[in-house]
Amino acid sequence: MLPDPSTTSAAATSTGATTPAPASSPHDEFRRLESGLDALQTVPPTERGPFRRALDGVLPPVLLLVALVCAWQFYTVVAEPRPDLYPGPLNVAAAIGERWADGRLQQAVATSIARGGAGFLIAVAIGTPLGLLLAEWRLLRRALGPLLSGLQVLPSVAWVPAAIIWFGLTDATVYFVVLMGAVPSIANGLVSGIDHVPPQLRRVGTVLGASRSQLATLVILPAALPGYLSGLKQGWAFSWRSLMAAEIIAMGGSIGFGLGSMLQQSRELADLPAVLATILIILAVGILVELVAFAPVERRLLRRRGLNPGAHR
Template identity: 50%
Template sequence: MATDTTVPPARRTSDDDLAAGLDALETPVAAPRSPAWRAAWRAVWPVLAALGAVLVVWQVAYVLELKPPYALPSPADTWQTLLGTIQDGSAWRAVTLSVQRAAVGFAMSVVVGVAIGVALAASPLLRRAFGPIITGLQSLPSVAWVPAAIIWFQLTDATMYAVILLGAVPSIVNGLLAGTDQVPPLYLRVGQVLGATGWTRIRFVLLPAALPGFLGGLKQGWAFAWRSLMAAELIVQTGLGTGLGQILDLGRVTSDMSLVIASIGLIFLVGIVIELVVFAPLERHVLHSRGLTGQVSSR
């Protein structure tokens, strides 16, 4: 008597449903796109609400006279001072000069930091020898380098670039090393099988794979570069132009607290703009190209 080996219809249907379900899990679901203005509003309104709360607390502190008016001016007085610096062009000139200095110093820091980071990543001996030194330099306040830089380069822009380099390079190096540490070993083995050795292995396997983690080091490096520049501009007074740090110091010298707060606000604003305009789009592009972001995070 022959045995019926035909799969029952119910079992066949169950297997088909299971396969369809697995295929559905692998199929990206396109999330409905919300209007651009709504997405922008969702991103902006929490920031506006937080700024509004800060202004309310500031105004209350001013009304209660927790500090004398010369030490704690009102938001309105500070706004008038800021408008004055914008109208006479001094704010724009200071912002432009400081951003140019920071951009040049940061570019040099990236070149130096990547070169050092690649060398340490490629040589375990160099990393054991210089890794703790790099970490120690990263924890050193940038302002500590200003006196030494003045002695080395006198009162010139080279002093500011030196402070930026010494402040930003350690963060970039450690960011690159952190990125390379997160590279799956399988990538390196595949590269070796395909014949990628030496600089080819670093250029086409290690660095591209480490890029998502390295972005964090770049962002931190920029933050250190910007902070280092402000520390240098506060101390170094050159005849090559007035930056934001020098305007901040001018407010201190003249006891103009409104100018001090306005300068701090401009320094803060530049940091936010650089993050939103440069690093956030770059990070989204890199992560999206690697399939590391989903539709849920973008809504």
């Protein structure tokens, strides 16, 4: 005699038997682990609107800049130095206005930002996998690590003469110099971040059945993001410096007109107000990229990891 389905169902319910849940993949386990760790370490932030956050990030450097310009103008009024050797803020502002009126300033800024951004993205695409290989492959790190650190110390301007001989007066010369300055910084920053990853995370990933590649991309790389971000910031700084050095030295040919070229032209004309104006613009672009691109990402990352509680009070 066949058992009654209702009786069987009631018996299964009374004994607490349940249908087994489908097995989750290692990828889902890693995601849940990362979310749990982030939730455990997160410091509850004080709610602030977007305008307040932007104001807190932009207002302090703007106020400092205004104070420095006022002190500069005060010196020129009181000391009355030679305007050709010690131009005041008004002279520099007039030089910026002249170059804006003839369109050279817009062209130079657009060319340099496009080159710097493209070179930085290429450096990230090269430096990230290189850093992962160095961190996970000890033999490669012992062989290539000292060379990479030496390249990071080597001034990027030293590559300009060789790049001109290899590539001529083309944009390839500029991009080569940018890559040689940025790639070592990005790779070493990632290696440093991975070195500070707690070993418990590696063990957890291994217990969950992660392969070597999954362990590197799903466990180690997310855990190393603070150090990696520091490497990216340093890589951008080296990219921008290398770009300016290449544009100052490599002029002519098919190389476009950038901020470095404008700085060199102003020097050849002994136009100190224009030189100072170009220097200030180069500085302003670097600060703007830091405030707009890197600072918000860094604050959000540190807030998720609970590493910067004082910034949210």
